[in-house]
Amino acid sequence: MSGGGSIVLGALAPHPPHLVYGENPPQNEPRSEGGWDVLRWGYERLRQSLATKEFDVLIVHSPHWRTHVGHHILGVPHFESRSVDPIFPNLFRYDYKLDVDVALAEAIHDEARHAGLTAKMMRNPHFRVDYGTLTACHLANPSWNKPIVGLSSNGAYFYFSNEVGNEQMALLGEATRRAVEKSGRRAVLLASCSLSHRHFTVEPDPPEDMSKEHIYHHGQYLWDMRVLELMRHGKTRELMDELPDFLDQTESEAKSGALTWLLSALGMPTYPAQVHAYGTVIGTGNAVVEWDPKRSAP
Ligand code: 2X7
Ligand code: FE2
Secondary structure (H helix, E strand, C coil), rough: CCCCCCEEEEEECCHHHHHHHCHHHHCCCCCCCCHHHHHHHHHHHHHHHHHHHCCEEEEEEEEEEECCCCEEEEECCCCEEECCCCCCCCCCCEEEEEEECCCHHHHHHHHHHHHHCEEECCCCCCEEEEEEHHHHHHHHHHCCCEEEEEEEEHHHHCCCHHHHHHHHHHHHHHHHHHHHHCCEEEEEEEEEECCCCCCCCCCCCCCCCHHHCCCCHHHHHHHHHHHHHHHCCHHHHHHHHHHHHHHHEEEEEEECHHHHHHHHCCCCCCCCCCEEEEEECCCCCEEEECCCCCCCCC
16 A cells, blocks of 8 residues: 555435436346436536546445445455346346455455444455445446445444434545545545435336426425535535434435545535536435535635
8 A cells, every 4th residue: 555545536426226227228138218317417427527537446335235233345356247126126137347446445444443443344256236336336437447445334323323323434434535545546436325315106107207207295305405505515514414304304315324424535525516416216316416626725
């Protein structure tokens, strides 16, 4: 590990499998007539932004790899399999091949333990990578030409409280930043989660019928806009103060810790985030949001 590494970009990168389905990439078997275009255009803008950056690795924190004891980290150099979404097998049957930056993964593991967190490397070569990791990585970097580091979502918010969850994820974010800096890597961080998360339970036919897509209810929309407004104005500390209420009132998927991990790794940005898109998927609120640390420069 050489030192001199940095986080070159952080993004809120929601993972509804619908967005991959709507794009019709060759890896995904089901075919669609499109759908959720505004969010997919947002990901196009994020891809354009990434194309202007040099980076070595994507680090992703995913709600759909839930671990009960501690924070687990992918620790096998290569994974290859088919991922079938457990709730939406009709939309997501995706063939993946990916490489893992195991040295960086181990460095994050060591820093997390040093910070007092329980952490474990995941060494099972037959492990099936969760769709929250795959979808966020595909949507940000569909060529899969960079290795990833995958972090699980420990359920501390659910087992203890929002406050305990936030404290742990903030430590994990700081540990991630320290490991990146010591590693010499130029890293892109993805917080793979939706904002408000109440959703419909009946799927339209076809699923991409956009005449049926809208926010679950107005209160969810108001909360999502409040959160995005704070991000756009660099008020991430205020956002952290309000987060426990947001999590409770919108059943937000940020209760996975992904957003807190990201903002903590970025050092609680006071510079404005760029919102590339906001849109709903089966009624949940989703935003593609970018933080470019270069914007913090005076
Ligand atoms: O995992 C998801 C999600 N977070 C939001 C919307 C739809 C499907 O899957
Ligand atoms: Fe999800």
